[in-house]
Amino acid sequence: MHVPTPRRRCSIVLTALAALLALGARRAPAAVHAPAEWGRLEVQWQEVWPANYGYEKAIDSVKESAQKLGLEYIDLVLPHWPGVSTAIEEAEQNALLRKQTWKALESLKKDGLVKQIGISNYNERHLGELLDYAELRPSASQFEIHPFNTREKLVKRCQDLGIRVNGYSPLGGKGNPNQVTDLLLQSPYLEDLGKQYGKTPAQIILRWHLQRDTTPIPKASTKSRLAENFNVFDFQLKEEEMATISSFDRKRFAVLNSEVFL
Numbered sequence: 001m002h003v004p005t006p007r008r009r010c011s012i013v014l015t016a017l018a019a020l021l022a023l024g025a026r027r028a029p030a031a032v033h034a035p036a037e038w039g040r041l042e043v044q045w046q047e048v049w050p051a052n053y054g055y056e057k058a059i060d061s062v063k064e065s066a067q068k069l070g071l072e073y074i075d076l077v078l079p080h081w082p083g084v085s086t087a088i089e090e091a092e093q094n095a096l097l098r099k100q101t102w103k104a105l106e107s108l109k110k111d112g113l114v115k116q117i118g119i120s121n122y123n124e125r126h127l128g129e130l131l132d133y134a135e136l137r138p139s140a141s142q143f144e145i146h147p148f149n150t151r152e153k154l155v156k157r158c159q160d161l162g163i164r165v166n167g168y169s170p171l172g173g174k175g176n177p178n179q180v181t182d183l184l185l186q187s188p189y190l191e192d193l194g195k196q197y198g199k200t201p202a203q204i205i206l207r208w209h210l211q212r213d214t215t216p217i218p219k220a221s222t223k224s225r226l227a228e229n230f231n232v233f234d235f236q237l238k239e240e241e242m243a244t245i246s247s248f249d250r251k252r253f254a255v256l257n258s259e260v261f262l
């Protein structure tokens with residue numbers, strides 16, 4: 001499991017959490033625990049880091065993280081990627097580790113240390129494989145989604161199965177080498193639409209996610225951006241506007257195409 005250790009990253013995250021609390025949030029998508037004086041802030045998800053895949057290692061790493069974070073339970077745990085290696089000769093090993101890790105998460109959920117278990121970066125193939133052996137179905141699936149990569153088929157498949165979809169890099173993943181945030185936020189269509197609704201292009205994109213019944217998890221470092229990203233619940237995009245934004249789809253990954261994981 002990945003716990004942010006570098007001092008700078010921690011201070012950015014803590015600043016963002018303080019701002020979130022000031023905005024009234026009581027749950028946050030962060031792998032840290034806020035100081036008690038800020039009030040209770042629950043951890044929304046944790047990821048099992050690929051180095052900790054396998055039955056025993058996954059169990060130990062989740063227990064260790066809960067202990068380090070001082071938590072009686074973790075709301076949601078996801079394996080970070082569907083593999084530890086992309087090499088063809090590692091395919092069987094990856095599939096075995098995926099299964100063992102999922103079995104570990106099922107066991108942690110049954111024991112109550114984890115409330116919900118989910119998956120991250122699983123494509124249709126990885127999901128289909130998991131459904132063959134899963135005793136407990138994932139509650140949530142997290143993968144890259146933004147208007148340049150709408151992931152239509154995978155979103156629908158998850159939703160048909162009752163799996164909640166979380167979209168990461170929802171604004172195009174700025175900060176990653178293949179980010180498309182700059183292109184998206186400068187789109188004349190999104191700028192015009194924003195003007196009509198009195199919203200920014202980022203807010204239009206977040207609203208598009210919500211109206212697809214997916215949960216966007218944008219990263220933002222300043223209080224004003226956090227507030228901006230929360231302020232998306234007082235307007236409704238029209239069907240044709242939703243369709244136009246979806247038509248931006250180029251199947252372009254800013255972060256990772258998990259097809260590489262065999």
Ligand SMILES: NC(=O)c1ccc[n+]([C@@H]2O[C@H](COP(=O)([O-])OP(=O)(O)OC[C@H]3O[C@@H](n4cnc5c(N)ncnc54)[C@H](OP(=O)(O)O)[C@@H]3O)[C@@H](O)[C@H]2O)c1
Pocket residue numbers: 080120121142167168169170171172173174175176181185200202203217218219220221222225228229255
């Ligand atoms: N499961 C996975 O494998 C995985 C992979 C990647 C990411 N994630 C998660 O997804 C979260 C978000 O993804 P991401 O950081 O890659 O991409 P993102 O949320 O699409 O983009 C983040 C960038 O957008 C900027 N931004 C935020 N709100 C904005 C606004 N209202 N207007 C203009 N710019 C705005 C941020 O700037 P500032 O920071 O300067 O405010 C940051 O540079 C991350 O926190 C991460 O935890 C998960």
